[in-house]
Amino acid sequence: MKQTLSLLVLFFLASFVFFKYVSPFPLSISLVSTQKTDSFAVSGEGKVSTSPDRAILNAGVTITSPTVKIAQQELNTKINAVSNSIKSLGIDAKDIKTSQYSLNPQYDYRDGTSRVTGYQASSNLVIAIKNLDRANDVLDAVVASGANVVGGLTFDVSDKTRFENEARKLAIDQARTKAQDAARLAGFSLGRMINYTENWGNQSPRPMYAAMDRAGVGAEATKTQIDPGSNEITVNVTLSYEIR
Numbered sequence: 001m002k003q004t005l006s007l008l009v010l011f012f013l014a015s016f017v018f019f020k021y022v023s024p025f026p027l028s029i030s031l032v033s034t035q036k037t038d039s040f041a042v043s044g045e046g047k048v049s050t051s052p053d054r055a056i057l058n059a060g061v062t063i064t065s066p067t068v069k070i071a072q073q074e075l076n077t078k079i080n081a082v083s084n085s086i087k088s089l090g091i092d093a094k095d096i097k098t099s100q101y102s103l104n105p106q107y108d109y110r111d112g113t114s115r116v117t118g119y120q121a122s123s124n125l126v127i128a129i130k131n132l133d134r135a136n137d138v139l140d141a142v143v144a145s146g147a148n149v150v151g152g153l154t155f156d157v158s159d160k161t162r163f164e165n166e167a168r169k170l171a172i173d174q175a176r177t178k179a180q181d182a183a184r185l186a187g188f189s190l191g192r193m194i195n196y197t198e199n200w201g202n203q204s205p206r207p208m209y210a211a212m213d214r215a216g217v218g219a220e221a222t223k224t225q226i227d228p229g230s231n232e233i234t235v236n237v238t239l240s241y242e243i244r
Helices: 002-022 068-087 132-144 160-186
Strands: 039-050 054-065 096-110 113-129 149-156 190-203 208-211 231-243
Touching: 039 160, 039 190, 054 068, 054 096, 054 132, 068 096, 068 113, 068 132, 113 132, 132 149, 160 190, 160 231
Parallel strands: none
Antiparallel strands: 039 231, 054 113, 054 149, 096 113, 149 208, 190 231
16 A cells, blocks of 8 residues: 555656656646625716807809809909808907808710800808897898808807706716615615716707798898707716625
């Protein structure tokens, strides 16, 4: 019996030496430990309504003329008239920006061939209206002065960051309250916050778009009435907590 035990010990020692120093397949022993952290997530939403204090309007002119020169001249004359009409209402020149200017040939395709029939020229102005009492007057003025493409009227808030922070606080408070209520009802304790995510949006009044023909539009036309309504700023957050 003692001889057998000695042989077994000798065998294991020899095996260890072989795998450690001789074998191409080294023997290694590693210890892997894992740690499980229980967590849960809650969401919150904050909404703040505020009245807009500025508007952005896109107004432009599109014309078609037989030659490039005439197209440029007519376009420049009309877009300058639109710009001057806006300035006459007290809109600062720095709040009027040209966002697009194009001049393209118009083709007639017949019998597999094409020929130039004229040139289409267009230009667009982006107007920042900081006094909303002037918004309706600006709309009427740009159309009366020759703008035949008017659209993209939107209302916004200048100090949006302040209202976003207010909505964010409401969302976080709501999520935190949910977490505390869940812990109390389920019988566990809240640990530290381990993750925070958020997304936000701004729901503004629906933009207006219209293509307007100057024909019939003048002093006798009904004045424009646009109501800016209110803006709603929404922030959604998700808080993740450890469970103790």
